[in-house]
Amino acid sequence: MxxxxxxxxxxxPWRPTFLELIRQTGNVYLSARGAGVSRSTPxxxxxxxPAFAAEWARAEADAADALEAEARRRALEGSDxxxxxxxxxxxxxxxxxxxxxxxxxxxxxxxxxxxxxIPVDEVLERVERLAREDA
Numbered sequence: 001m002x003x004x005x006x007x008x009x010x011x012x013p014w015r016p017t018f019l020e021l022i023r024q025t026g027n028v029y030l031s032a033r034g035a036g037v038s039r040s041t042p043x044x045x046x047x048x049x050p051a052f053a054a055e056w057a058r059a060e061a062d063a064a065d066a067l068e069a070e071a072r073r074r075a076l077e078g079s080d081x082x083x084x085x086x087x088x089x090x091x092x093x094x095x096x097x098x099x100x101x102x103x104x105x106x107x108x109x110x111x112x113x114x115x116x117x118i119p120v121d122e123v124l125e126r127v128e129r130l131a132r133e134d135a
Contacts (some may be wrong), residue, residue: 015052018042019059026063 014035026056032039046053077084087095109123116123 012036014041015045015055019055022056022059023062023066026060088101 004052014037018031018035018037021034022028025031027040028042032042042052042056046056071082071086075086084095088097104118105124109127110120113120113123
């Protein structure tokens with residue numbers, strides 16, 4: 001009488017399939033599943049095998065490049081939000097969103113001075129001193 005059947009791990013090479021699927025999907029779970037291994041298997045191998053880790057990084061870079069190319073295609077075909085997103089990433093100095101915050105320090109200092117009963121210039125001098133000490 002025999003016991004339960006135990007499945008032996010597959011010796012089928014999974015790395016090429018995993019790397020190709022990473023290139024196509026950019027998704028570790030789907031790539032590992034498609035290669036017939038658990039999600040943790042590629043991570044374990046990458047931790048002990050720098051060559052595999054480098055191949056994986058190149059495959060992820062390829063996936064990112066393909067995604068960027070598709071985003072560019074869609075942006076040029078008429079997606080204004082996607083177009084702006086790409087421009088902000090490529091030229092942030094020109095296309096980033098700006099928030100202009102201005103504080104009228106003298107007006108604020110005048111309110112504080114009035115509450116404390118001291119001259120405005122004294123409040124401003126204290127603020128400048130604190131700013132220098134903080135820098």
